[in-house]
Amino acid sequence: MKLSAAITTIFMAVAASANPFRPASKRNPKSAYMNKLVKGAKATRKLEQEIDLTSYSLKFEQCQFVKTYSDELADDEDSATVLATQRFVIFRLCPEGYCSTCNYNYGEYVIDLETYLEATVQYQQELQEEMCNYCEENCVNQEADEEQEDQQEDEDGGRRLQYNVDCDTCYEECQKIENMEENGYVDATNFLECQMIYDPEDDGREALYAGPICASYGTKIKIGVFTDEECMTVDASKDVEDYLKDGDGYQMKLSHALLKTIYAEDTCISCMEVQEEDDNGDGDNQDAPETNEMCRALYEEAAKCEDSHGFEGAFYYNNGNNNNGDNQENQYYNQEAQEELVCDFISSLQSGTYDETGEIIISGGSSVVGGGSKTTGGQKFALTFFILGTVGLAVYSAMLHSKLTKGGKADLSTQGGAMA
Numbered sequence: 001m002k003l004s005a006a007i008t009t010i011f012m013a014v015a016a017s018a019n020p021f022r023p024a025s026k027r028n029p030k031s032a033y034m035n036k037l038v039k040g041a042k043a044t045r046k047l048e049q050e051i052d053l054t055s056y057s058l059k060f061e062q063c064q065f066v067k068t069y070s071d072e073l074a075d076d077e078d079s080a081t082v083l084a085t086q087r088f089v090i091f092r093l094c095p096e097g098y099c100s101t102c103n104y105n106y107g108e109y110v111i112d113l114e115t116y117l118e119a120t121v122q123y124q125q126e127l128q129e130e131m132c133n134y135c136e137e138n139c140v141n142q143e144a145d146e147e148q149e150d151q152q153e154d155e156d157g158g159r160r161l162q163y164n165v166d167c168d169t170c171y172e173e174c175q176k177i178e179n180m181e182e183n184g185y186v187d188a189t190n191f192l193e194c195q196m197i198y199d200p201e202d203d204g205r206e207a208l209y210a211g212p213i214c215a216s217y218g219t220k221i222k223i224g225v226f227t228d229e230e231c232m233t234v235d236a237s238k239d240v241e242d243y244l245k246d247g248d249g250y251q252m253k254l255s256h257a258l259l260k261t262i263y264a265e266d267t268c269i270s271c272m273e274v275q276e277e278d279d280n281g282d283g284d285n286q287d288a289p290e291t292n293e294m295c296r297a298l299y300e301e302a303a304k305c306e307d308s309h310g311f312e313g314a315f316y317y318n319n320g321n322n323n324n325g326d327n328q329e330n331q332y333y334n335q336e337a338q339e340e341l342v343c344d345f346i347s348s349l350q351s352g353t354y355d356e357t358g359e360i361i362i363s364g365g366s367s368v369v370g371g372g373s374k375t376t377g378g379q380k381f382a383l384t385f386f387i388l389g390t391v392g393l394a395v396y397s398a399m400l401h402s403k404l405t406k407g408g409k410a411d412l413s414t415q416g417g418a419m420a
Contacts, residue, residue, distance in 0.1 A: 056106075057096055059091060063220070090350065092108050108309060123292065131174070186252045213234055
């Protein structure tokens with residue numbers, strides 16, 4: 001299957017996937033457009049047998065904007081463009097303990113940025129809250145006793161409890177989180193949905209909006225400034241922090257501490273559900289490990305590329321010994337049929353086909369922007385060199401032609417005199 005055909009087919013079916021934690025907005029024309037991509041590359045109905053991902057960890061790979069033609073925008077007389085911006089995240093499920101060397105038995109997936117952020121940020125917020133609760137109960141309010149003194153020590157000698165609570169540092173960390181706004185900071189995760197940050201009122205300027213963007217060639221996710229209420233057109237010349245103020249008019253700054261946890265380099269988030277210790281603190285009475293809600297939600301919604309990477313947790317591996325062959329074939333046929341298409345699409349995103357704003361990059365150096373083209377310095381130099389070279393050759397050719405013509409006439413005159 002040709003890559004161009006795969007990209008065309010996917011984007012004809014792509015649509016802004018519904019948020020698993022809230023109903024899709026009817027005002028957003030992109031929701032139906034993106035939903036088809038995700039549905040086109042996954043099982044056509046909910047899993048009848050849940051997949052076990054407890055031995056895997058989620059690893060962020062890349063964030064990528066893609067601009068594609070939109071029928072809705074083309075029919076909108078008030079729209080200044082016919083290109084809709086789609087936002088994708090590529091992530092992997094790596095075997096536990098192989099986060100930095102995730103090169104076999106892994107799955108690779110693509111999902112819309114909104115769904116990825118909702119699932120991962122909510123999960124990290126819950127862990128953060130649980131960490132602070134444990135810190136308060138076990139490190140601040142509870143008196144030191146023999147049981148607490150016997151807690152396992154970490155490499156720095158600090159006591160560590162469930163949820164990786166470090167009693168030597170957790171109180172200070174939780175105080176920073178609780179008093180963030182009082183200290184002049186706004187959590188960047190407050191802008192996961194597109195929202196206005198500058199209301200022009202009567203000053204004649206344009207309204208500005210804030211929302212997540214892909215940064216540092218897709219290796220990071222930050223909050224950027226947009227010029228439209230759908231957060232499709234990025235204004236890279238503006239900084240969000242220039243428009244953040246508290247109720248008293250004081251300038252505020254963004255805190256990316258929580259947002260960084262979902263894209264940190266060579267960092268994985270375990271798919272195993274964190275469980276509380278039993279009354280004895282030994283964990284003997286804990287239930288069997290389960291896949292956490294974050295990994296389950298992302299796995300079900302994402303388009304999948306698994307077979308080529310030897311992923312042993314795939315649908316058809318887990319159900320290979322299932323005697324209900326007809327049901328298995330009906331349930332997972334669509335996933336297997338679409339897998340090559342999804343793998344091609346993921347490869348196109350990873351190969352640098354698009355820049356950070358979603359524009360297509362041509363020949364690695366010239367990109368189409370707003371109907372025009374950008375020419376690199378090297379291309380300008382080469383073009384100038386060839387033009388000057390062509391002009392020089394033309395002048396030299398004219399001079400040579402002139403000399404030959406004069407020389408020919410002189411020879412004929414000499415011959416004519418001799419014969420006479």
